[in-house]
Amino acid sequence: MRPMFPFYARCLLASKTVASIITGHSLNSTGKHVTVRLLRPMSSTESEVPVSTMKLDTPEFRNLFTPELSQLREVFQQNNYELRLAGGPVRDLLLQKQPDDLDFATNATPVQMVEMFNREGIRMLNKKGEEHGTVTARINNKINYEITTLRIDKVTDGRHAEVEFTKDWKLDAERRDLTINSMFLGLEGTLYDYFHGREDLAQRKVAFVGNAESRICEDYLRILRYFRFYGRIAQEPNAHCQKTLQAIREHSAGLAQISGERIWIELKKILTGNHSASLIETMHDIELFPYIGLPPAASISTFRRVWERSRGLKPNPMTSLVSLIQTEEEFMRMHDRLKLSGEERTNGLFVLAHRKDKEHSNPLKPYKDLILLGNVKNSRQYVMEVLKYRGDHQLLDRLQNWEPPRFPISGKDLLNLGVPKGKRLGYILKSLKDNWIESDYEQSKEDLLKLVPQLQTDPAK
Secondary structure (H helix, E strand, C coil): CCCHHHHHHHHHCCCCCEEEEEEEEEECCCCCEEEEEEEEECCCCCCCCCCEEEECCCHHHHCCCCHHHHHHHHHHHHCCCCEEEECHHHHHHHCCCCCCCCEEEECCCHHHHHHHHHHHCCEEECHHHHHHCEEEEEECCCEEEEEEECEEEEEECECCEEEEECCCHHHHHHCCCEHHHCCEEECCCEEEECCCHHHHHHCCCCCECCCHHHHHHHECCHHHHHHHHHHHHCCCCCCCCHHHHHHHHHCHHHHHHCCHHHHHHHHHHHHCCCCHHHHHHHHHHCCCHHHCCCCCCCCHHHHHHHHHHHCCCCCCHHHHHHHHCCCHHHHHHHHHHHCCCHHHHHHHHHHHHHCCCCCCCCCCHHHHHHHHHCCCCCHHHHHHHHHHHHCCHHHHHHHHCCCCCCCCCCHHHHHHCCCCCCHHHHHHHHHHHHHHHHCCCCCCHHHHHCCHHHHHCCCCC
16 A cells, blocks of 8 residues: 555645645654645636537427425415525436435525424424434435535545535536436426536536545545446447546555445446446556555456446445455455455355356256255345356246255154254254255155164264
8 A cells, every 4th residue: 555645645636726734643754743734725716618508309398397386385485585406417417317305505595494484384404414414304304304504624634524605506507426426406397507517518528626636635435436337328338538547546555544345336227337347447557446445456357347247237346346355354355345244155155156157967966955954044146146256147037947856855844753942953944955955856755764763872972
């Protein structure tokens, strides 16, 4: 890893103008603490950046207007506050996609919104959000809308920001990560584009708002958001701006201070988007792996091979990611960094253990056996992930259409034969199941019970 002091020092040069000086501490190349005075970038007031506007009237836009949204719009209009869609839903509407979520921005402060909604008898949720400028209004006891006051970042440390409310829409747009996420849309259909987001979207270009270094230093998670949105927007797998990649490389160490949970959320979206193999390769080449829990010496060629053969099978993100892992020890280091869920951990370790070739005259039988042995809960689901990893479409189809037979022996059957409770009963039950599986599930209950007397005298248990 590169020394941290030069990494912070580069952030000082990310902007030509400054608004405040922030004093912090870092480590120099010898490991000693040093005091760093960070010059915080000022919001740009360059008048030459035009405000691009247009009128949007598409089926997707019109479909937004439920009675609840119409009521929300009317409340803001009656109180002389502006309300606009912000960021993601604007981007989706311009791509002629129906947005899954609606984010709103307003020039009303949180206090003004609370007073307004109280007057109108509108219920509010999640009061903690008001501290950060977000008020959640529940309309008609049916739909929740999050509305955030326009703001600027006064102080940032790469993870968190101290915000100040503003009435200036351009200043709010300037603090956002990517140009395609910096647009607003009035509820009458007017698009407000301060940083050429619509043009970049039309060209399938992913670019930071203004200076890439400034945006990255404000929140290092934006490094991964860049790759995530590249996979959603770009048409070519490797059409990155080299200056952008250089800025990411120079500030990659900042990812070390981002929580594993937040990193894993972004990684999952990268792994399920377009161009995943090329994006992971680029992330490896610019040395992001040490800071996000992935092994620096991972085989990118193996990842690409797995990605190509599993395309169309929709493997879990963990199934794809484990192709970068060679050993269980490596996997557990990744698990510790990314804070995987129990199910994701089981998924990864299962695929890691069973991804190699299984030679058998009946190629499907080893996978059937894994399901019936039931060494892990939901074993069928994980066996299917193994076949997706291997890209075995034929075996996957056969397994999906296979109905597992029921093991005919229960513990009660053995108790009825006089087998005492305890380890001996467990041993006999497991031995009978192993015999049944070995017979290709053909042994009957009667055949299996005939083996019990011999197993009772078996000195192995």
